[in-house]
Amino acid sequence: MHATRVILVVATLISAAIFLGMTFDTVRQMGPRTHADQLSASVVEGKWLWQKNDCNDCHTILGIGGYYAPDVTKSYAIRGDAWLRQFLKDPAQMYPNTRQMPNFHFGDSEITSLVAYLKWVSEIDTNGWPPAPQGMALQESGGHMVFLAQHCNTCHVIEGSGGTIGPDLTHVGSRRTEDWIVEQLNDPRSHKADSIMPSFTQLPGDQKQELAQYLAGLK
Amino acid sequence: MKFKSQRIAREYFLVALPLFFLQVIFGMLASVKYVWNVDPLLKILPFNIAREIHINLLVFWLLLALMGATYYMVADEIDAEIYSLRLARIQLWILTVSGVAAIVGYFFRWSFGMPFLEQPTLIKIVIVVAALMFLYNIGMTMFTSHHKLTRTTATLLGGMVMLSVMFLFGIPFMNNLSTQYYFWWFVIHLWVEGAWELIAASLVAWCLIKLTGVPRKTVEGWVFAEVCLVLLTGIIGTGHHYYWIGTPHYWLIWGAVFSAAEPIPIVMMLVDAVRDLLKARTLPIVNTLALAWLGASAFVHFVGAGVWGFGQTLPQINRWTHGTQITASHGHFAFWGAYGMLAIALMYAILPEVTGRAPNGKQGVGFSAFMSLNFGMIFIVMALLIAGIVQVYLQRIMGLDFLEVQNHMRLWFEVRLAAGGLFTVGTILLMWDLIRIALPRPATHLAGAPVPQSAD
Numbered sequence: 001m002h003a004t005r006v007i008l009v010v011a012t013l014i015s016a017a018i019f020l021g022m023t024f025d026t027v028r029q030m031g032p033r034t035h036a037d038q039l040s041a042s043v044v045e046g047k048w049l050w051q052k053n054d055c056n057d058c059h060t061i062l063g064i065g066g067y068y069a070p071d072v073t074k075s076y077a078i079r080g081d082a083w084l085r086q087f088l089k090d091p092a093q094m095y096p097n098t099r100q101m102p103n104f105h106f107g108d109s110e111i112t113s114l115v116a117y118l119k120w121v122s123e124i125d126t127n128g129w130p131p132a133p134q135g136m137a138l139q140e141s142g143g144h145m146v147f148l149a150q151h152c153n154t155c156h157v158i159e160g161s162g163g164t165i166g167p168d169l170t171h172v173g174s175r176r177t178e179d180w181i182v183e184q185l186n187d188p189r190s191h192k193a194d195s196i197m198p199s200f201t202q203l204p205g206d207q208k209q210e211l212a213q214y215l216a217g218l219k
Numbered sequence: 220m221k222f223k224s225q226r227i228a229r230e231y232f233l234v235a236l237p238l239f240f241l242q243v244i245f246g247m248l249a250s251v252k253y254v255w256n257v258d259p260l261l262k263i264l265p266f267n268i269a270r271e272i273h274i275n276l277l278v279f280w281l282l283l284a285l286m287g288a289t290y291y292m293v294a295d296e297i298d299a300e301i302y303s304l305r306l307a308r309i310q311l312w313i314l315t316v317s318g319v320a321a322i323v324g325y326f327f328r329w330s331f332g333m334p335f336l337e338q339p340t341l342i343k344i345v346i347v348v349a350a351l352m353f354l355y356n357i358g359m360t361m362f363t364s365h366h367k368l369t370r371t372t373a374t375l376l377g378g379m380v381m382l383s384v385m386f387l388f389g390i391p392f393m394n395n396l397s398t399q400y401y402f403w404w405f406v407i408h409l410w411v412e413g414a415w416e417l418i419a420a421s422l423v424a425w426c427l428i429k430l431t432g433v434p435r436k437t438v439e440g441w442v443f444a445e446v447c448l449v450l451l452t453g454i455i456g457t458g459h460h461y462y463w464i465g466t467p468h469y470w471l472i473w474g475a476v477f478s479a480a481e482p483i484p485i486v487m488m489l490v491d492a493v494r495d496l497l498k499a500r501t502l503p504i505v506n507t508l509a510l511a512w513l514g515a516s517a518f519v520h521f522v523g524a525g526v527w528g529f530g531q532t533l534p535q536i537n538r539w540t541h542g543t544q545i546t547a548s549h550g551h552f553a554f555w556g557a558y559g560m561l562a563i564a565l566m567y568a569i570l571p572e573v574t575g576r577a578p579n580g581k582q583g584v585g586f587s588a589f590m591s592l593n594f595g596m597i598f599i600v601m602a603l604l605i606a607g608i609v610q611v612y613l614q615r616i617m618g619l620d621f622l623e624v625q626n627h628m629r630l631w632f633e634v635r636l637a638a639g640g641l642f643t644v645g646t647i648l649l650m651w652d653l654i655r656i657a658l659p660r661p662a663t664h665l666a667g668a669p670v671p672q673s674a675d
Contacts, residue, residue: 004444005443005444005447008447008451009447011447011451012447012451012454015450015451015455015477016450018455019454019455019457022455022458022469022470022473023401025467026401026461026466026470027401029466030395030397030401030465030466033397033465033467034396034397034398034465036395039394039395043394047396050332051330051331051332051333052328052332053330053332054268054271054325054328054330054332054337055267055332056267056332056334057266057268057270057271057337058265058266058267058270060542061396062396062397062400062463062464063463063464063541064334064400064464064542065334065542066266066267066270066334067542067544067546067547068249068252068266068267068270069266069621070622071542071621095622097256097257098256098257099252099257099258099622099625100257100258100261102261102262102265121396124396124397124464124465125465126463126464126465127462127463127468127471128538129463129538129541130463130538130541130542131538131539131615133614133615133616133618134616134617134618135616135617135618135619148619148620149618153620154620
């Protein structure tokens with residue numbers, strides 16, 4: 001009995017020592033894994049704004065936090081600069097009549113910091129989390145995939161499903177050409193000066209083309 | 220009750236109980252927001268504030284209940300008065316005022332913003348001061364007495380010291396989010412799967428000795444082994460939180476192996492406690508409710524923390540479930556079983572001793588509270604689990620948009636809300652029953668006299 005106790009205590013102490021060693025190594029590796037050299041003043045200010053406004057009790061980040069709102073780890077990669085700016089300025093405008101984020105009335109420089117922070121977060125090496133969905137491969141059209149991945153249905157309806165903030169796109173192909181749609185994606189204000197649609201310049205060219213082709217086909 | 224100063228436990232419990240009730244109310248507010256499409260309280264009490272208050276109150280009332288029980292138990296074990304009753308009372312006031320200040324502050328957006336540790340730094344420092352007063356007080360009680368420190372009290376002291384030290388890692392602001400979260404888990408994980416387990420194990424051991432007369436040697440033998448195993452698996456087991464947060468890849472292996480072993484000591488605790496209760500008991504069971512809560516706690520601890528935790532601890536599964544309602548299901552089940560139910564068991568065990576009222580029998584309000592709380596929680600946990608499975612499938616595997624998937628989960632959020640209603644009823648019944656026991660016994664008992672309600 002006495003021997004068992006000694007073994008247990010020694011094993012526990014060894015495990016604590018291993019944990020400390022791994023902590024030391026983890027902190028050392030954290031710099032390159034998180035691009036810590038890019039932690040600019042603006043990124044750090046963004047982190048503090050994120051904390052000060054308690055964003056983490058609705059949203060998860062790196063999968064940790066409240067489960068009430070979307071995970072923001074890859075928000076920058078998915079939505080891009082312009083979309084995030086537009087959303088942070090007035091969240092209700094983009095998602096009417098559904099679960100909403102309060103308007104925090106961020107100033108422009110605060111929004112810049114928050115977006116810089118989200119950009120930095122999106123570049124952390126997370127060992128491949130979150131995993132890419134497998135079901136997307138089942139979608140019939142590449143353009144439709146882009147439409148869903150960019151959350152265009154937040155504002156636009158196709159065949160009865162989607163948001164109502166933007167025009168219904170069910171028959172958009174009978175009104176607009178593929179080129180017109182590409183222009184619209186690059187700069188919505190080129191067609192309508194007071195358009196509230198964010199621009200999608202950050203979308204890779206082939207995806208933009210696929211999306212435009214898909215939409216132009218909706219006659 | 221052997222010593223006058225032990226009555227401080229009652230004061231801690233009387234503050235803890237209304238906080239538990241408030242925790243449940245804020246939980247209901249948070250859960251109704253999942254059912255509402257548009258939140259009418261968005262500007263006054265958005266979800267994040269409801270959630271931070273819900274969880275802060277949880278930690279707050281549990282700590283108060285465990286501290287109150289600790290004062291009672293230490294005096295009992297050491298066979299001496301508490302070193303300073305006055306200090307214990309001041310500590311209670313400091314904690315209550317700082318806790319209430321933190322919660323009121325949340326309404327005014329005064330927050331540090333790390334989940335569960337949202338208390339502003341100033342309040343965290345005050346909490347550390349109160350913790351030091353607590354450690355000093357129980358430490359002095361232990362070391363100024365000529366009575367030998369029992370293994371159970373030593374474990375308890377160890378747990379309380381670990382709890383206080385780990386809290387320090389949650390105080391600083393770090394520029395790097397990954398580093399911040401790395402050390403944040405030192406508080407969260409090493410509390411619930413380390414320090415709190417030590418505290419719980421020693422309080423359970425003491426309760427068993429006290430309520431059932433199981434020989435001390437029998438209980439202390441297994442408690443020691445299991446506490447070692449908790450630490451042996453739990454410390455490196457922290458690694459199951461280090462899969463996806465910017466930490467090196469080797470945590471996927473270390474975290475998986477060690478955290479997969481974490482249920483072992485929990486199973487042993489359940490088996491040993493039940494075996495002792497059935498075979499080594501020497502006293503008749505008088506305080507049925509205290510023992511019912513204690514036994515149920517050991518079981519739900521095993522299912523909620525052990526089974527539910529194991530279910531998603533391997534990286535192959537966690538990759539898909541991380542950050543979904545499945546985690547919420549596990550969190551509710553594990554905390555309720557391991558700590559919520561234990562705190563209630565301790566109140567049922569200690570309060571009759573303090574006030575001299577007869578402990579409750581099987582029937583009555585206390586029994587109804589037991590049933591509605593436990594069934595309420597089981598339904599909450601099941602609804603969240605199903606919601607989580609829907610979420611993993613539609614959002615993570617199929618790639619549907621977050622908000623669209625939330626709509627598909629609505630039915631289960633409604634079931635959860637209804638189950639929360641049952642749990643709320645149970646909470647009210649429990650308060651009624653425990654506050655009744657906590658009231659001093661009147662000199663001449665008038666049969667049928669209404670029970671005065673004091674909220675303290």
